[in-house]
Structures are given as structure tokens and as C-alpha cells.
Amino acid sequence: MSKGGASIPDEEWERFLREAEAGGRGAPEEPSARARMVAQRLQEESGPPEGWRTYTPARRRTGRGWAALGLAAAVAVVVVAVGPWEIGSWFDGGDGASATPLAAESERPTGAPAQEAADRPPTVDEPFRGSPAARWSDGTAGIHLPEPRATGWMSRAEVADALAKTRDFLAASSLDPAVLRGERPAEAIGLINPHQSDVRGFLKKALRAPDRENDPLLLFSRFRSSDVRPAGDVVKTRGRVTFREGERGAVQVSTDVTYVYPVVRAEGDSDEVARTIVRREVVVSWDDPAKIVIEPGTFSLVSYKVDTTNGGCDTYTGYLTPTFRAERTAAEARDGAEVDPYDRSTSMEERVREGDDEGCGTATRS
Template sequence: MGKESSSIPDEEWERFLRDAGAGAAEAPQEPSARARMVTRRLREEPEPPRGWRIHEPPRQRRGKGRYAVGLVAVVVCLLAVVLAPGPVAGWFGGEDDTGSSSAAVREGPGGSAAGGSQDAVPTVEEPFRGSPAAGWEDGRAGIGLPEARATGWMDKGQVADALDRTLDFLAASSLDAGVLAGQRPDGAIALVNPHQEDVRDYVKAAFGSPSEENDPLLLFSRFDASEVRPAGDVVKTRGKVTYREGKRGALEVTADVTYVYALVRADGESDEVARTVVRRETVMSWDDPEKVITEPGTFSLVSYAADIANGGCDNHTGYFSPEFVAERTAGGSGEGPEVDPYDRDVPMEERMRQGDATECGRAGRL
């Protein structure tokens, strides 16, 4: 079978599926990440919801689905609630929604949104005080990896290596101290298949001139060091990695992780702590080099989605912009429903559909 790194039109790929079902002798070359995701949607959702459309540009509204470089990319933003945080209804999803995954992993102790007190005020010494994340693990330790077993073109050892590299990508994109301070995430980018033209275009645009369509925050966590700095050296995490056999025997890995960042003002004039909560679902394909043009140790991006609380709504600067009490009071409380950024009981795809129907929402607690 031939190899190809450029995208195949949706119509051609759909025609191939029909021909393959009828016993056609020849197959097209490997599609891009966009074509693979369109195929999966056509198979699983004949009538996809508005938030997952590819061809039509999104409506100009806050909290809508966003699409970049041929991949399916979705983001929902929430403002911080104006008053003291308190418990609210569910928001995030934690169960695997990738179908027949070969392994499932329990998330950390304490349940999806357990812990935290609405009356506890965070301090620089205890920046996660009053938050469910206070009982979560730190950094990599909060991301559960499944047991490896032979899947698709990979043997058990290769699957284990791919899972480790997946964790490396998550750390390099969302936990690295330099990246959090605004640096370019070169370590994370190096793990992505360099032959994916749509991803190359996205990265170039996202870090050259970030915009609504090319937003680096969909995949990478970055703050403006001139505005805020970490309140300590800990990022709290909860999430898991699952996998299954994907197209052409590839290992398809899904990472669903919530990251909690504690920040203080960079000027040091206040010791108030603000928190930004980001949940990302990233689907990546570890492709068979005999069937897809790739480089050893790299994966192809299939899709990515993000829920962001207190990172700045309608923010296209390339940096999260957390609000402190004064900004939240002046900026209003948002137009959408109040939701809980710590709740992982709603599947990510369902959350994305909900977010497409609302304006900028409000985080009930941070």
C-alpha cells in the first residue's frame, strides 16, 4: 500500500469506503488526520451535532466549537464566578468514549469531584485549599496509564513505549515549567508526526499569530509571565489514558486529563491566588510506518478538545488570562449556565455539544 502525508478530500475517502465494502481491489493512500476523523464521524454519527461540523465555519459567539487545520478541535470557555465558589451541577466527563478500548484505568482516589470546601480560601502556602484538586495527585502521577498489551501492528513492548511517550507529550504540553511560563513547547511538538501538513500549518500559525482559528491553548498550557506566575511548583491533575486498535492497525490512544493551575500576580503586589482549570481530550494515532509516512517515536494527531475555566473567554492571545477578584467583579458573571470545572462525570463529547449551545459560561468553583 502506498504512503501519503497530504489530506484526501472527504468525498474521495467516502467513495473508497463504499468501494471497499463492495470488494474494490485498490485502496487510496493513507488519509490525513482530518480524513480519518471524518470517517470515524460518518461511521458513528450519521448526523453529527453542530459542534462537530467540519465544513461550515462556526458562528461568531463565545464558547463555540473551534476548528483548526483540518483536525477536529473544540473548546469551551468559562468565566470565573463573581462570588465565593460553591458546588454546582456536573460538567466534565471521565469515562472513556473511544469505543472498545483495550484497557481502562481508574482515576485517582476521591471520586470525580470529591473534596474541597467552598469556605476555604487558597493561599500561596496552600494554593489548592478549598478545591477538589487539593486531594488530587501532582503532575504525571495524576494521569493513569493502562496495562500494555499487543494491539494492532504493535507488540506489548511497543504499546508500553507508545503509552510512555504519550505521557511525555502530556507533560511537555501541559506541565513543563518553561511552557507554562510562555515558552514554545518544542519538546511536545517534536513528538507529533512532522509529515502532518495540517498540524505543521496549525503550529506555525498558532505560535506566529494566534487567533480564534489557530489557538495554541487548545493543545498547550501557557501563561504570560509578565502578568502571572505559578503559586508554587505543583500542577494538580486527574485523568487517564486509554487505547484501542485504530485505522490500518494503528494504536489509537485517547488522553482525557484535567489540569489545575494555581497563579498569583507577577508584580507581587497581592498574595491572592487564582486558579485555572483545563480539561483536554487528545486523540493520537501511533501509525504503522509500513502504511503511513511517519517518523519513529512520533504520533499523528486525530482530534483534540478543551474545556477551560478562568483562562479568559474570547481570549486569542496565545496565553491563558486568569481573572482575580477585581476583574471578575468588573467583568460580570458570564451569560451561560453555571457549571463545575472539576466534575468529570459527563463524557467530553457531550460537554462539547452542551458548550456549543451556550454563550460564555460561569465556573461555579475554582
């Protein structure tokens, strides 16, 4: 863990928790993180989501959300889309190298980017060629922050700081080169409230022994460096951050960002570029320390949703596992719903509701 750039050892975590448990009446309350499974809720809107560890997971979607101190039960899903590698529409647009960059995404778009046939695949020199991402911004420049205003317990300046730190979390979890090559996301973890003991337990299991319930890819982008390496030093992004007043005067910040990672094989002399696309909706709560047990400079995790294209289908290794052309066969065809990973005109909950519950989806392009 890190706090203000410093490391927080496990014994400090335990001290935080012991002190919170010993607090008397009138003291701030410790966040109570409760995981929620929503596969059923996406089909039947009646009734609350099922409690964690009481469900039978669907093969396609897993995940969890964290409800802290009366915050609404969160929605969290994973949708894996495997590309139809033999269809001609895998690439769209021209080479994109000289295209005019798009303005920042300040609100949800009304439709998907235009799709145009192209016959030239991406290269190491032009890893985003034929993709809408060619016009996207690089790194955090593609994540739009709104104008801050005094909200809840925070002043305008404090909200501005919370928004900037939230974007720092997105960078540390999904753009940090060390994390992308599989190292521990210590900086990102250090921004999460250490008093969320369930979240802490999830992170510990996910990073040590990932499985379907405890998958670090729900929050972090990680590749196995022995399998792939970056095709260049740019990750394209597009997304936005919004905020509102939450429970108990907290400032609740919602993020919705799509990341495009071009990679090549780590070994051999192949220069074939594959792209992995990850869209995450992460919601965090900047809580009032007078009401919530929280460490300065950290937020409580509320929920997350994840949608991955060419990152592995029903694989729980803790790493994104893109495939290349030679590894793709007709046998890989999927029966799931078609998904355009560049379409940001609907929320991921809507996208999942429109799809099916079994199998992996089919990406219309990469």
C-alpha cells in the same frame, strides 16, 4: 521540532514532505489532516461535521480535529467557563493539606467530587486549599496508564513505549515549566508526525499569530510570565489514558486529563492565588510505518477537546489569562450554562451538548 531530543529544522520538514510526495505505488501514504468544526453536530447528530473554513463559528466554541488516513472525523471543541466569583461555593472542602490522596483514575467516575462550603481561600503555601485538587496527584503521577497489551501492529513492549511517549507529550505540552511561562513547546511538537502538513501549518500560525481558528491553547498550557507566576512548583492532575486498535492496524491512544494551575500576579506584593483549570481530551494515532508516512517515535494527531476555567473568555492571545478578585465585577456575570470544572463523570462532548451555544459558561467553583 525535536526528534529523539534533537532539533528538526524547517528544511528537514520540507525534505520529509517532498520525499512523501515522490513515493510510488505501494509506498506508505502521507497522513491527510482535515480540520472539522462540530458546533452544529453537537446539536444535530445527522450528517457529517462541516468541513473546515466552511463554517460560521459560534461565539462560545471553536476548535478542530484531525482525521488522518481514513480515521473517523474527530470532534474538537473549546468551552470557556468564567467563575461566579461572588458566590460562596467557590471553595469546597477543608484545606486539603492532610487529606488522603485519591487512587488513580482508572475509569470514568460516576459523579462530581463532593462540594462543601469553606471560608478560607487558597494561599501560596496551600494553593489547592478548598479544592478537590488538594487530593489529586502531582504532575504526571496523576495520569493513569493502563496495562499494555499487543495491539494492531505493535507488540506489548511497543504499546508500553507508545503509552509512555503519549504521557511524555502531555507533560511537554501541559506541565513543562518553560512552556507554562510561554516558551515554545518544542519537545511536544517534536512528538507530532511532521508529515501532517495541516497540523504543521496550524501550529505555525497558532504560535506566531494566534486567533480564534489557530489557538495554541487548544493543545498547550501557556501563561504570560509578565502577568502571572506559579504559586509554588506543583500542578495537580487527574486523568487517564486508554488505547485500542485503530484504522490500518494503528494503535489509537485517547487521553483525558484535568490540570489545575495555581498562580499569583507577577508584579506587586499581592499573595492572592487564582486557579486556572484546563481539561483536555487528546487522541493520537501510533501508525504502522509500513502503511503510513511517519517518522519514528512520532504520532499522528487525531483530535482534541478543551475546557478552560478562569483562563479567559473569548480571548485569543495565545495565553491563559486568569483574573483575580479585584478584577472581577458583577458585570462579569455570564448567561452560559453552569459548569463544574472538577466533574469528570461525563465526556466533554456530552458537557457541551448539554450547554448552550452562545456566551461563556459559569464555573460553579475553582
